[in-house]
Amino acid sequence: MVDADQTFVVVGGGPAGVGAAGTLRAEGFTGRVILICDERDHPYERPPLSKGYLLGRQARDSVFVHEPAWYAAHGIELHLGATVDAIDRTARTVRFGEDGTVVRYDKLLLATGAEPRRLDVPGTDLLGVHHLRRLAHAERLRTVLANLGRDNGHIVIAGAGWIGLEVAAAARQYGAEVTVVEPEPTPLYAALGPELGQLFAELHRERGVRFRFGVRLTEIVGEDGAVLAARTDDGEEHPAHDVLAAVGAVPRDALARAAGLEIADRAHGGGIVVDERLRTSDPDIHAAGDVASIPHPLFGTRLRVEHWDNALNGGPAAARAMLGRAVTYDRVPCFFSDQYDLGMEYSGWAPPGTYDQVVIRGDAGKREFVAFWVARGRVLAGMSVNVRNVTEPVRKLIRSRARVDTEALADPHVPLDGLVP
Incomplete structure (x- = not known):
């Protein structure tokens, strides 16, 4: 039985974490709800970062999940800019923040999300090498694209997945020159296969995007700390003022690993192993969103889904499971994209x-x-x-x-x- 003496801790300020915290209150939980976010910005939605906000069509305030006052109004203790660095499963505590605050939990939700995969090539420390995952990344990239468009500058994008293509579309709409480097034979190969991937290649080529398929980025060349060009393994050198690394994401599961929770193998996308109730190998700890590896009955395999819809629905499902409700999380994965x-x-x-x-x-x-x-x-x-x-x-x-x-x-x-x- 859940009562006012209990404390539920949520780690992660994306839609999964915020959705879980809100659902705990909506379902009548009267104990402490502690939401710990490692970013200093209030929780926000990620889809606009590569779409409307990146294009300048959405205001900054529009991306936030709730008004700042919402959290206190719902009795949610929000800690911004605080990183959880340890879980003690025996004592059922988490340690977080620069001062090492320790708080005991009755139930814990890990909604730590994913982070951009890094390019393992020389030159990634140069100014002008970008990733796109956080609001601060989008703010910087929006300025970069506008400047490239004004000055007829070039951006090289490593990766023709969803982020790579959405940024390519934004860059062309700003007027920047775009080259996309992709080792697979078509864009979106892993998601859509070659049949539909070719359609997206044609869409972007019509808008002036140059593709280099079947090659990999091998080096980012610079001078005085700034990007000058990007080299590929076919011996070509592509002019560039900026480079975007859009080569996928990896689950942020280091905290779970250190705590001894079961982790999925790479063949299943990695991440924290959960059951159909989003429980980890520790029954007092749940996981949801990008970091969770979920057994999906429809497809007969484990899936780790990195899309907004999964986080939006997985967090509330985990909250209900934490409250002891009957939960079977088997939502059909869903995502959307806007390009031109x-x-x-x-x-x-x-x-x-x-x-x-x-x-x-x-x-x-x-x-x-x-x-x-x-x-x-x-x-x-x-x-x-x-x-x-x-x-x-x-x-x-x-x-x-x-x-x-x-x-x-x-x-x-x-x-x-x-x-x-």
Whole structure:
């Protein structure tokens, strides 16, 4: 039984952590709720950092999850700029902050998120080498892109994943010259496979982005501490005033490792192993968001999902589980992207090797369609491109695990709802 004498500690100020703290109060928990964030800014949403805020279309204040006064009003003890450096599972305490504050917990949630993967090449210490994960990164990069656009400057982007492409789109809209270096044969290869990745390559090429596929960045060349060029393993040198490292993210699981919690292997994306209730190998500690490795019954494997939707829903689910509610977290992964005039939303999980065909409903040439990744007649994933109001039917198709008629799936005149048994 949960009562006012208990203390629940949440580590991490992203949507998972904030959502969990808010849900504890909404569900009637009257004990202490302590939210510890290692950033000095109040908790904020990450999607605008590579989209509207980066483009200058959203004000800074718009990215914050809540007004600053919200936390105290809901009895949430918010600690900003404080890093948790130790968990004592025997004593059930966490130590945090520069003064080494120690607080005892009855339940602990780790929502520590992920951090950008670093480039392991010479020259990464030069001015003009960027990552994009935090608000401060976006603020700096927004100024950089505006200056590059004004001066006809060049940016080289290492990585053609979602962050790389969204920043490429923003850079071109500012007027900067863009070269994207990607070792895979198409953009978004791991997420979409070659069939749909090529569509995004064409989208960006039409706007003047230059791609170098099948090559890796080997060195960032500079002079007087500033970037001059980026070299690739095919012997080419690409002019650059700035370089963005967009080569993926790694889970921030060092705290959990040090505490002896079970960690997933690299084949499953790493992260903290949790069960369907988002409990770690210690029943008093839960994990949610980017750092959690979750067993997914629909796909028969562990998934570590780095997208906003997972954090938004995983944190509240973990909070309910911490309160003893019946929870089975099996949400279909979902993410969205905006690039130029293309808006897309993807649901499911279908990396290369898991599907046997891609079915297109609509007009791919006009970039108004829905794509489905299908294996043995079952829909594993779906992506809408400039088509609205299909996300829920797509999720229902995925959840149903029903075999579908692929001709009907491709026919825009056949309602998607009618394909779900």
